[in-house]
Amino acid sequence: MEYPVTRLRRLRSSEPMRSLVRETHLEPGAFIYPLFICPGEGVRNEISSMPGVCNLSIDEALKEAEEAASLGIGGLLLFGLPESKDEEGSGAWAEDGIVQSALREFKKSAALKNLLLIADVCLCEYTSHGHCGIVKKQGEAYEIENDSSVRLIARTALSLAQAGADIVAPSDMMDGRVAAIRDELDEEGLEQVPVLSYASKFSSAFYGPFREAADSAPQFGDRRSYQMDGANLREAMREIELDLAEGADMLLMKPAMAYLDVIRAARERFDVPIGAYQVSGEYSMFQAAFAKGWLEPQRTMMESLVSIRRAGAGFIVTYFAKDAAKVLG
Template structure:
């Protein structure tokens, strides 16, 4: 480069100039807002570790959904908190389960036609022990059985699709669950329902606040026996390859900010639509800094989302979705 002929600052001088040459863009339709659904009516219980996020009864969730639709947000990711839990996670696949009930209500509301209903396919919120499948125990040793758990997940996905879910999103990390879910969906006549697979979901400390929100903390042990080791990039690529081979239509990377390198590697290797989940701990961490005046809220929020988009995510699941959509206009 020959100075002063090359002056890179020329294209940074004004907001209009910066906007014209900006490489990475955010827009509300690429944001997905998670909702935590609970039984009852008129319930709006704030989650202490996640300011501005609530456990919501279906009637209150409909109000949130209408606001999201009006803001141009692309979709909702629905999690359920059942009235009762058991070892078979029966609330996850019941026809009158909390997620199924909410999906049906949202589909009846024409104001929500632009809003995709994405349902979480996992059973940790529904099991009495808090693990993501069927558990066997022998003294202090326990095992989350893979194949029997996969059968429950497939049953859950088919139930959610029957209720009207636009997309089903398995987040359990059991082996073979994408193929089983695809088979169950097709057998039920839901050939057009896409699978958004959490293809590389890492065992992470950043899930802590979510476990309060979804009341899903394991009652014993942890999930490192099925969620991925955060040290393993090559294994993540193998997990994604397997899910693609089994019929995944879309990919989800989770968490986002601590694993931007994994998002980038996946983007360079795979052509499927790919989302990333800015998880509860990322949101809570930023809010703690906001409350102390250590970070400027709007700038930090938007910068965090841009980093995920720049790494290669086509869409972002984030608790900031409404706030970011308001900024984006």
């Protein structure tokens, strides 16, 4: 039927009507809130490029975690800032590492029993050179070694799982790291811990503010030899297929808004849980526009999250998690 019999505006006439026929929904339980854990006590240092986001000591991070739990948020994604760094990133797998210590403290809190604790698995925050693996230098040239890096990444995942992580999430983009992590966990009796793989993590300009937050900027070169070329959709599907074959249980697409087509393609092709990371640059550019009065904060925030959900992400890692949960609550 055509106009005037068919009038699509009939179903937009009021908020109750729009709510009734709405196709895409958000809920706090589908949000994952990132936290940056740092040494000390009583520390709450705002990150200059990410208004409202702080580096937090464990005691302050616990307060944030408890608030997130009270809002019904689904989980936390934990990153660590160690007291010291070295060439191998040994703080990543240390038994008393910053994230391991935070996990143990969080597990003591009854208020967090329904909050999933997801540990990012990478070396970049812990290495003195800022790369996600072991660096082999020959004169002025350098290479990020794959297999030696994978061994340390698997060791890190095991350490985090033993400390209480509900999910381990490798973000390094080394070949074969999912299989190595799965083997390491299974051999140690942790076969029930899922692997959330950043299966198609693209080399992106939108990570800039995160590198300030996590103090993880490379000291030389870049990460293009291991993170994906943003022009390659088909290669992203190959990366996902390989990670699933190696034992990944879930996928995390990163970044989100510049790669909605990748999220959609993955959702249509793979029958596994898929999330997306609304990364620091996305958050920061919105905050800059909010500060200038160019965009209305609440509407912009919610519209951006709906777009990611509509593309096919079942859950969203976002720095807006608490604010969005309050809107939905």
